[in-house]
Amino acid sequence: MNNMEPDFLNQVLTGNPEAFTQLVELYQRPVFNLCYRMLGDANEAEDASQETFLRVYKYIKRYDHKRPFSTWLLSIAAHHCIDLLRKRRMIVVSMDALPYLDPPDLSPGPEVSFHMLEDQKRVEDLLKSLNSQDRAAVVMYYWYDFSYEEIAQSLSITVSAVKSRLHRARLTLAQTWQQQGTNNFSTERKTHESPAF
Amino acid sequence: MNHQPFRDWLLSEEKLSADQILQMQEHLQSCESCRQTEVAWLDVESAFQKIPQVLPAPGFTDRWQTHLAEYKEHKQKRAGWMTIGFTVVIIISLLGLLITQLWSLIQAPGPYLAELFTRIFSLVAVYLTLQDIFRSFSGSVPLYIVGVFFLLGIVSFMSVLWLATYRKLSLARRIV
Numbered sequence: 001m002n003n004m005e006p007d008f009l010n011q012v013l014t015g016n017p018e019a020f021t022q023l024v025e026l027y028q029r030p031v032f033n034l035c036y037r038m039l040g041d042a043n044e045a046e047d048a049s050q051e052t053f054l055r056v057y058k059y060i061k062r063y064d065h066k067r068p069f070s071t072w073l074l075s076i077a078a079h080h081c082i083d084l085l086r087k088r089r090m091i092v093v094s095m096d097a098l099p100y101l102d103p104p105d106l107s108p109g110p111e112v113s114f115h116m117l118e119d120q121k122r123v124e125d126l127l128k129s130l131n132s133q134d135r136a137a138v139v140m141y142y143w144y145d146f147s148y149e150e151i152a153q154s155l156s157i158t159v160s161a162v163k164s165r166l167h168r169a170r171l172t173l174a175q176t177w178q179q180q181g182t183n184n185f186s187t188e189r190k191t192h193e194s195p196a197f
Numbered sequence: 198m199n200h201q202p203f204r205d206w207l208l209s210e211e212k213l214s215a216d217q218i219l220q221m222q223e224h225l226q227s228c229e230s231c232r233q234t235e236v237a238w239l240d241v242e243s244a245f246q247k248i249p250q251v252l253p254a255p256g257f258t259d260r261w262q263t264h265l266a267e268y269k270e271h272k273q274k275r276a277g278w279m280t281i282g283f284t285v286v287i288i289i290s291l292l293g294l295l296i297t298q299l300w301s302l303i304q305a306p307g308p309y310l311a312e313l314f315t316r317i318f319s320l321v322a323v324y325l326t327l328q329d330i331f332r333s334f335s336g337s338v339p340l341y342i343v344g345v346f347f348l349l350g351i352v353s354f355m356s357v358l359w360l361a362t363y364r365k366l367s368l369a370r371r372i373v
Contacts, residue, residue, distance in 0.1 A: 024261045032253040046253060050264050057265065119248050126241065142245045170208040174237040177244075181237075 009069060013060055024053050030070070030144065031077050037139040038081035038132070040124040048084060052077040067153070074144060075154030078136040085132040122180060129176040134169040137162055200231055207235050 011019035031052050036045035055076050063072055127135050136155060140146040146154070151162045203224045206213055213221070225232050302309050 021258060021262065024258050028253055028257045028261075029250060032257070033250050036251045042251075042254075045251075046257075046260075049253065049257070050261060053261055054264060054268055057268075116247075116249065119244055120251075123244050123248050126244075142242075143250075167205070167208055170238060170241075171204070171234075173241045174208070174234050177237040177241050178233060 013063070015060075020057060023056075027053075027070070027073055030074065033143065034074055034077050034139055035081055037127060037143060038078065038135055039084060040128060044084070048077065048080055052080055055080065068150075071146070071150050071154060074140065074146075078140065078154055082132040082136055085135075125180065126173050126176050129172055130169050133157075134165050134172070137165045138169050138173070141166060200228065203228070203231050204234060207231065208238060 008019060008022070012023050028049065032045055032049045035048040035052070036042065039045050039048060052073070056073060059076075063069070127138070130138060133155060137151050140151050140154065148159045148162045152159045155162070157165075203221050206217060206221050225235065
């Protein structure tokens with residue numbers, strides 16, 4: 001994903017529409033996946049991905065050739081998602097109040113699919129426990145194998161800030177995971193408990 | 198019990214020294230809270246690795262092309278409105294200027310008419326002076342030199358025009 005042929009990139013930079021369509025075809029999955037991990041909603045992730053490619057189209061001339069193209073592209077997506085999360089927080093709409101749409105293309109078999117969706121949902125809930133910047137750092141680090149330097153460059157923060165954000169995020173994630181486990185356990189117990197108690 | 202260094206070590210990706218590993222193992226044996234944190238973090242990492250990549254719904258590129266077409270149309274419309282707006286502003290400004298000028302002319306036409314006649318007379322004077330200069334020049338210089346000079350001027354002008362046109366037409370067109 002990191003290496004894009006220079007000829008192809010030049011065609012994109014000269015404004016060739018076919019080359020840009022190919023670029024969208026090539027990067028739609030990583031961009032959508034990042035937006036989905038950040039926003040936790042398929043419809044919002046779709047809109048955010050479309051907007052990301054539109055921004056890339058508008059600002060392609062500003063692309064610095066020294067940086068890997070994928071890093072630049074995903075940093076645009078991450079920044080856009082961070083903005084959306086900030087706006088969402090300002091509007092004060094609870095994620096739980098929104099209808100949950102199942103993500104597409106996850107259906108190897110009913111039972112496996114069920115477990116996958118359960119894991120998916122649990123990870124989404126975990127990510128929601130982080131603030132937008134920490135979430136972006138975690139997504140880039142664990143799903144895109146970004147280095148500390150790349151994350152720092154993408155989020156416009158220092159490397160030490162990335163390390164401390166990731167450290168804080170790991171602690172929050174572990175604590176939330178423990179809480180989720182406790183909640184699941186207590187719910188399970190309640191369903192099997194005798195009505196007398 | 199102080200959990201701080203051990204919790205940091207648990208969640209850090211930095212390599213620990215043999216001594217630190219030993220200390221942490223001893224601490225984990227006696228500390229239930231840190232042990233739970235360790236297990237929880239390992240579970241989280243495993244959950245991260247297990248979940249598959251989420252894919253967009255089919256037809257993403259087609260939707261992108263529609264989106265792009267809408268954007269271009271919107272941009273074109275905006276540019277059109279900007280041009281109209283700019284033209285209107287210029288026309289209004291010119292009209293304003295004209296009205297101001299006309300207003301003062303209507304109020305006091307004398308100075309303006311005097312200025313107008315002065316200008317006309319000065320133009321006539323310049324014309325007459327130039328005529329005199331040309332007459333004296335053509336009297337002293339042979340006619341064929343004037344002709345050659347005139348011809349060279351025309352040839353130079355045409356050459357520059359031809360070069361500029363050639364350069365403009367031979368440049369590669371930008372792909373839109």
